[in-house]
Amino acid sequence: MATEVRFKLNGNRMQMTVEDHWTLLHLLREELGLTGTKEGCGSGECGACTVVVDGLAVNSCLYLAVDVAGKDVLTIEGLAGKDGTLHPLQKSFVENGGIQCGFCTPGMILASKALLDENPRPSEAEIKHALAGNLCRCTGYVPIFASIQAVIDQGIEEVDVVVRQSESPSD
Amino acid sequence: MRKFAYLVPKTLDQAVSLHQSHGNRAMYVAGGTDVMVKVKSGKITPDYLISLKHALGSPQLRVNSDTGELHIGSLVTHRTLETSSTIKRHYPILHDAVQHIGSVQIRNVATIGGNLVNAVPSADGAIPLIALDAVAKVYAGTGERTVDLIHFFEGPGQTVLAPGEILTEIVVPKQPAPSAGAYQKYGRREAMELPLIGVGVQLSLEQGSNRCTKARIALGVAAPTPMRSLAAEHYLVGKEITEETLGEAGKLAADESRVRDSVRGLAWYRREMVEVFVKRMGMKCLERIKEMGA
Numbered sequence: 001m002a003t004e005v006r007f008k009l010n011g012n013r014m015q016m017t018v019e020d021h022w023t024l025l026h027l028l029r030e031e032l033g034l035t036g037t038k039e040g041c042g043s044g045e046c047g048a049c050t051v052v053v054d055g056l057a058v059n060s061c062l063y064l065a066v067d068v069a070g071k072d073v074l075t076i077e078g079l080a081g082k083d084g085t086l087h088p089l090q091k092s093f094v095e096n097g098g099i100q101c102g103f104c105t106p107g108m109i110l111a112s113k114a115l116l117d118e119n120p121r122p123s124e125a126e127i128k129h130a131l132a133g134n135l136c137r138c139t140g141y142v143p144i145f146a147s148i149q150a151v152i153d154q155g156i157e158e159v160d161v162v163v164r165q166s167e168s169p170s171d
Numbered sequence: 172m173r174k175f176a177y178l179v180p181k182t183l184d185q186a187v188s189l190h191q192s193h194g195n196r197a198m199y200v201a202g203g204t205d206v207m208v209k210v211k212s213g214k215i216t217p218d219y220l221i222s223l224k225h226a227l228g229s230p231q232l233r234v235n236s237d238t239g240e241l242h243i244g245s246l247v248t249h250r251t252l253e254t255s256s257t258i259k260r261h262y263p264i265l266h267d268a269v270q271h272i273g274s275v276q277i278r279n280v281a282t283i284g285g286n287l288v289n290a291v292p293s294a295d296g297a298i299p300l301i302a303l304d305a306v307a308k309v310y311a312g313t314g315e316r317t318v319d320l321i322h323f324f325e326g327p328g329q330t331v332l333a334p335g336e337i338l339t340e341i342v343v344p345k346q347p348a349p350s351a352g353a354y355q356k357y358g359r360r361e362a363m364e365l366p367l368i369g370v371g372v373q374l375s376l377e378q379g380s381n382r383c384t385k386a387r388i389a390l391g392v393a394a395p396t397p398m399r400s401l402a403a404e405h406y407l408v409g410k411e412i413t414e415e416t417l418g419e420a421g422k423l424a425a426d427e428s429r430v431r432d433s434v435r436g437l438a439w440y441r442r443e444m445v446e447v448f449v450k451r452m453g454m455k456c457l458e459r460i461k462e463m464g465a
Contacts, residue, residue, distance in 0.1 A: 001176040020177035020220075023207070043208045044277055045363055056250070056279040062207040063280065066177055067224075111275065132362030133274020 005069040010078025024060040024068060025049045028075060036076035036106050040135070047134030050107035051075050057114035059133075076106035079113070088151050089113055098147030100138030108134050112148050121152060172211055179222045183337060186226040187312040190335040193219045199337065201227075201246055204273070204281040205289045223284075227339060230282075232257075239345030245284025245338050249296070253278060262343070263459055264299040264352025264371055271356045272296065274363055284338045287323065290330045290396070293365045297324070297397045299354045300341060302373040302389040308340040315339070321389075324396035347385060350375035351459035353452040356391075357444055358435075367436040368392050370424075370448035374412060374456040381457065383407045388420065388449060393428035393441070400424035403449065412457055414450065421449035 001020045008014065009032075018027055028034045028051070040048030042061050049061040052074040079087040089109050092098070099105045108131065115122055115130040122130065127148055136144060178197075180186040190197050197219040200206045209215045223246070230246035232255060241262065243252070252258050252269045259266045272278060272286070272295050286296035287307065297320065305320045312335060320341070323330050332338065352373035358364040369391030375384045386407040388400040403420040410416045430441035 003177070019174070021172055021174045023172070026172075042211060044204055044273070047274060047276060050276055057276050058280050059204075059274075059276045062204050064177060064203060064207070067203075067222075114275075129270070129362075130275050133276045 003066045003069075005066055007068040007070060008072040010074060018065040020064075020066060022065040024051065024053075024058075024063040024065050024073070027065040027068075028060060034075055034077050038103055038106060040103070040107075045133075045135070046104075047107045047111060047131075048104055050110045050134065052110050052114050055114065055117060057111045074110065074113075076110060079109065087113075088154070089116075089148070092147045092150045092154075093144070096147040096150055097143040098139065104134060104136040104138075108136065108144055112151075116148075116151070124149070173213070173216060175210070175217055176219050177222060178219055179224065180226050183226045183310050183339070184312065186221055186223060186337060187310070187335050189219070189221050191312075193221075195334070197221055199223055199288075201282040201285045202248065202280040203285075204277050205285060223337060227284075227337075231340075234261075241343040243283055243341040243343070245340060246282050247284075249273070249278035249281050249283065249286070250275065252283065262299075262303065262352070264302055264354045264373055267352075267354035268295045268299045268356065268369075268371070271361055271364075277363075283341065287320070287341070288330060288332065288338055290324050290326075290328050291365075292327055292395055292397070293369060293392045294324075294397060295354075295356055295366065295369055295391065298369045298371040298389045298391040299352065299373075300343065301397055301399065302352055302354075302371040302387040303343045303346065304387065305341050305343045307338055308342060310337040310339045312336075317342075321397070321399060326395050346373070347375040349378065349460045349463060350385070351456045351463065352387075353455035353459065355448045355452055357448060365435065366392055368430070368441045368444045368448070370445060370452055372449060372452035372456055374407070374453060374460070376412065376460060381412045383410055383412050386420075388424050390424065390428055390445060393430050393445060395429075398428070400427045400449075402427050407453075412453060414454065417450040417453035418446075420453065421446035424449045 002017050006015045028037050038048040040046035044059045044062045050057050051060045054071050111134050198217040200220045201223050227246050231244040232247050234241050249269045249272050301321050307318045307323050309316050354371040356366040357368050358366045371389040373387040386404045388403045403424040407420050425442045425446040428445050430438045432438050
């Protein structure tokens with residue numbers, strides 16, 4: 001069975017027909033070609049597929065695509081500005097070595113963004129608690145936590161999403 | 172992934188009738204963090220997933236000011252419980268437990284009702300609610316019935332819910348004052364992990380003293396279903412709560428537990444940890460009651 005859903009994706013209004021059994025991860029990667037969201041374990045353990053739905057970090061591998069109806073979805077593709085200006089979190093991950101192979105990075109950055117939007121001044125313990133569902137096999141986590149800390153230390157009040165104004169497929 | 176149809180009934184009656192017409196080819200789903208893992212792995216093969224998201228209405232977490240009862244709608248997420256100041260202040264045993272279930276990503280989606288219905292022996296959500304004497308409200312199509320949560324579980328993955336029945340709400344009765352609770356999920360790491368053992372202690376004291384008026388000691392992974400140690404509870408009532416009496420209660424709880432060997436840990440070790448954590452959580456209850464009074 002298929003269902004018609006309307007939702008927002010990285011600021012763009014979307015209207016499309018999705019199969020009932022599609023996960024949000026499938027919708028993003030296979031149907032829309034947005035391969036920035038990664039599939040790691042596929043069972044909600046690793047956090048590589050993390051996206052933000054209505055301000056909350058979720059595992060897109062377990063989230064049914066039909067359930068995004070009426071919701072606002074943010075993926076890693078929606079973070080940078082249209083001109084390529086990196087989001088402060090992306091910039092900080094680059095500058096502080098929070099990225100090695102890069103596979104966990106989109107999930108790490110989106111989980112961090114959801115955290116900072118909710119709590120702009122988290123303690124180190126709160127950062128670790130918020131990222132406990134994101135596994136990284138390269139960095140040992142220290143540079144990742146440092147990357148987030150650097151954004152907090154810069155005191156950037158506006159960590160909010162820079163909506164990319166690309167052409168909308170729906171209207 | 173195997174195909175299924177996703178049905179979103181608007182009312183509980185519609186949900187029940189859909190479940191009846193599709194029989195065992197259908198399955199209820201709420202947050203889906205357990206169901207989807209099982210569907211993806213092929214462990215279950217439903218043709219229909221019936222979402223309860225609309226039928227159960229918007230998730231409610233509220234204290235009834237007349238009765239003092241805490242009402243937790245089935246669809247309330249673990250994250251909502253984790254971040255609720257009411258839960259943190261008045262039901263710390265529940266706050267202790269939910270903050271270590273899965274990850275933020277899981278807790279943002281996974282519901283307390285789903286956690287209970289899933290009925291794994293390690294149900295971290297169930298142990299503190301049992302220690303709080305919670306009651307489950309069940310919609311049966313013909314009406315509503317209530318079940319004490321301690322009697323809700325029949326075995327691993329088995330609850331008293333008949334096919335088609337829906338868990339709608341958890342009600343926690345008003346606790347006698349002063350009281351507090353604490354829960355320890357004990358495992359190898361704090362997140363994304365099933366516990367080796369789960370220990371919840373909820374104590375009520377006499378006003379102005381450390382004499383225990385009511386005790387609840389609930390254990391997870393200590394038996395095929397969540398259990399209470401009645402021996403330890405009976406022992407504590409009427410006694411001064413001290414390290415010594417809590418140590419004795421820990422021994423009684425360890426003896427009463429029906430722990431077993433598994434890949435996560437051996438029975439003898441689990442038994443020792445029950446003893447250790449009953450005492451430790453009991454001391455934490457004392458500390459918390461003092462903080463509340465301060």
